[in-house]
Structures are given as structure tokens and as C-alpha cells.
Amino acid sequence: xxxxxxxVIEPGSLALVAVALLCGSFLNxxxxxxxxxxxxxxxxxxxxxSEAVVLSAxxxxxxxxxxxxxxxxxxxxxxxxxxxxxxxxxMALGLLVLITVPPAPLQIAISATVxxxxxxxxxxxxxxxxxxxxxxxxxxVSGVLNTSVGVSGPPVIMDLHGRSLGKGPFRxxxxxxxxxxxxxxxxxxxxxxxxxxxxxxxxxLALPAWPIGSVLGGWAHRSFSxxxxxxxxxxxxxxxxxxxxxxxxxxxxGK
Numbered sequence: 001x002x003x004x005x006x007x008v009i010e011p012g013s014l015a016l017v018a019v020a021l022l023c024g025s026f027l028n029x030x031x032x033x034x035x036x037x038x039x040x041x042x043x044x045x046x047x048x049x050s051e052a053v054v055l056s057a058x059x060x061x062x063x064x065x066x067x068x069x070x071x072x073x074x075x076x077x078x079x080x081x082x083x084x085x086x087x088x089x090x091m092a093l094g095l096l097v098l099i100t101v102p103p104a105p106l107q108i109a110i111s112a113t114v115x116x117x118x119x120x121x122x123x124x125x126x127x128x129x130x131x132x133x134x135x136x137x138x139x140x141v142s143g144v145l146n147t148s149v150g151v152s153g154p155p156v157i158m159d160l161h162g163r164s165l166g167k168g169p170f171r172x173x174x175x176x177x178x179x180x181x182x183x184x185x186x187x188x189x190x191x192x193x194x195x196x197x198x199x200x201x202x203x204x205l206a207l208p209a210w211p212i213g214s215v216l217g218g219w220a221h222r223s224f225s226x227x228x229x230x231x232x233x234x235x236x237x238x239x240x241x242x243x244x245x246x247x248x249x250x251x252x253x254g255k
Contacts, residue, residue: 009047009202016046018206021059022213027233028063029217036060037114037237040150041244049106050098051199053150054189058203059210061182067171068179074172076165079135080180083156086136087181090143095188097148107244110149114241118234120154126161135159139177147185152178 009017020042027034036056043052068075098106119125127134138159146152156177160170189195 009198013046014202014205017043017055017202018209020046021206022209022216024056024059025063025210025213026217026220029214030220030233034233034237035063036151036153037117038240040110041114041240044107044110044244047199047202049103049110049149050194052110053098053147054194054199055203056150057146057182057185057189058195058199059207061179061186062210063214064175064178064182067175071168071172072176074168075176076163076169076173078132079160079163080173080176082132082135083139083142083159083177084180084184086139087143087146087152087177088184090140090145091147091181091185091188092143094144094147094149095192095194097144098194099192101148104249106149108249110151111241111245113145113149113151114237114244117151117154118237118241120158122234124161125158127158128162130159130162143181146181147188152181 020039023042024035024039027038039056039059040052043055046052047055101109127138130138138155141155142152145155153174156174160173165173186195
């Protein structure tokens, strides 16, 4: 066990984990982003920030791994390798942050990272004409964020958008990178004793919410305009981040 985490996660907390997973898989299928941006803050309220980072990594590997296997040939291999190369030392540093930073500051950091990520997505910021070294640097920053606050997408998204990749190669490169780094992150969490039987049981019990959200998101993607709901999704992510911030500062109840 880590810290003073209970042997069994309470039903109410487990239900919130399932809701977070459903929302995350829905957004991932509907608009192609937002999984960690919504799962980590909500799970942080349910089970604590460090546990939320680990749980989101487990679910993220399942979600991205399936897509990565299917579309790996469409990815930009050299870019993926440079990103992963940079991310590995970053993840080691991020894990140190996760282990040493107290829960409340970590929860505040999660909120701040989500808000910054929403700004990146809303403004469409990119890295203009990225060089190979920029890939490594983006991977490093992403790695630090991955194992510390669980939200690792913005640096890589900015890097890949600067390459003007087509929609297919962009998504494939992104999910192959996330799947690769997700495997490394979980290995680090296991080695550090952060992924124990309590979290594994919680991940299994909440897992049915994942395909439900994915199916609903796929239906919404076929039935509604993605752009029509993009702004609504971004505002929802802002509210989620503010919810986490309120929990961290004691304005609402949290773990």
C-alpha cells in the first residue's frame, strides 16, 4: 500500500472513478481528445491525486494500445522514437515529483495543467517548423507531466501540429507515442510500488464504464458536428479543473 490509502475504495469513490472513465472514453471517441484531461481531475477527487495519475495511466494504456496496434503503420516512426527517447528521463523525474509532492499541491498542479492544456487546445498553439531536437524536448516535458500530473498531451500536440501531419498520421503518431510511454509509465509505477492491489481492483471494477463511454462517443461522433460541441467540451474541462482545485483547497470534500 502507499501512504494511508484504505484497503478498499469506498463505493461512492469507485462510482466517481467509473463516471470519470465513462466521460473520458466518451470524449476520446467523440472529439479525439480529453481522456486524461477529465479522468485525472475527477479521479483525484475520488481517490486522491497520485492514485488518479496511476489509474488514468492504466486506462489510458488500454484505450491507446488498442488504437495504436490498429493504426501503427500510419504513424511517423522517427518522430515517435525521438519523442519516446526524450520522454523516458522525463517520466523518471515526474515519478519523483509524484512521490515527494504532498497531495494538495499535486492536486493544484493537476488543475493548473488541465487549464493550460485547455488554453493550448482552444488557441491552437503550435511549435513552428519543429526540428528533431524539439521532438526530444517535447517528449521530455510530456514525460515529466505524464508521471507527475497524468496530463501529458499538450507538448506533443503542439509539436505534431507544427509538422502539418494529415489527420490520420497525426492521430496514429499520437496514440503510438501514448501507448509506448504508457507502458513505460506503468512499469515505473509498479517498480515504485504505486500500483497495488487496491488500485488494480478499482480499475477492474470500474472498467465496464469504458466501452459504454466509447460506444456513446462513437455514436455522438457519427450523429453530431464535432466542431459544434468543441467549445462546450473545453468549458466542461475548465469546470472539471476548477472542481479539482476546489477539492485541493478544501472548498469541497476530497480525499
